[in-house]
Amino acid sequence: MALSQDEIRSAAERLDRAEKTRRQIRQLSLDHPGISIEDAYAIQKAWVEMKVAAGRAVKGHKIGLTSKAMQSALDIGEPDSGILLDDMFFADGGLIPSDRFIATRVEAELAFVMKQRLSGPDCTLFDVLNATDFVVPALEILDTRVERVDAQTKATRKIFDTIADNAANAGIVLGGRPIRPLDADLRWIGALCYRNGQLEETGLAAGVLNHPATAVAWLANKIAPNGLALEPGQVVLAGSFIRPIETRKGDTIQADYGPYGSVSCYFA
Helix, strand or coil, rough: CCCCHHHHHHHHHHHHHHHHCCEEEHHHHHHHCCCHHHHHHHHHHHHHHHHEEEEEEEEEEECCCCCCHHHHHHHCCCCEEEEEEEEEEEEEEEEEEEHHHHCCCEEEEHHHHHHEEEECCCCCCHHHHEEEEEEEEEEEEECCCCCCCCCCCCCCCCCCHHHHHHEEEEEEECCCCCCCCCCCCCCHHHHEEEECCEEEEEEEECCCCCCHHHHHHHHHHHHHHHHCCCCCCCCECCCCCCCEEEECCCCCEECCCCCHHHEEECCC
């Protein structure tokens, strides 16, 4: 690791302050040119620990950058991940408090609700399907506590910035019809995503590493060296299969999953 423990703690505190004040911070990759992926996850971990110490509870995980296009854009060869906390869950059809966030975007995903403990290092797609209780349509709300483009250098966010920023996660909405993992070919579940009644994006879950359960297996294997596993009852967002939809106060977002129902939210 290139960063010291003090630098990691300081970066986590800056992210926490940015979230609370709704004022973005400069890219960590500019302040620490030698930052590594390991450093970024250490910052994320320190920030999550601060939130837990303040009363939050870990409810699951999110997986991001699961499409080849997004990985190529950021010059990486694997997804990233973040932590879902209890205050990130919003009701289907409910209100999202816009004033709590900075610059929201929404993605359509499938969420896996775990039935059994799932651990690496040799977890496979089949292990994921066996360990999953339900799969349910979901919307992920993204936010960024880090500037996307630096005003002076015009540099864009790097993967290190996104990972440290809890993989840009801010919220999750579960809805639609929960299904058993073997009751459908998950690759062919698709969504029509609307903003204020206008179709914005469409996609198939196969866009997530060819099968969304493959992403969940990747996560179980990724966190195993740290002695962690996916625990019963946890929710795992498998990754988006659409491009992010920019949202503003007053927007209604709906994702129509066809026979699997729909999920929506309103940015109040």
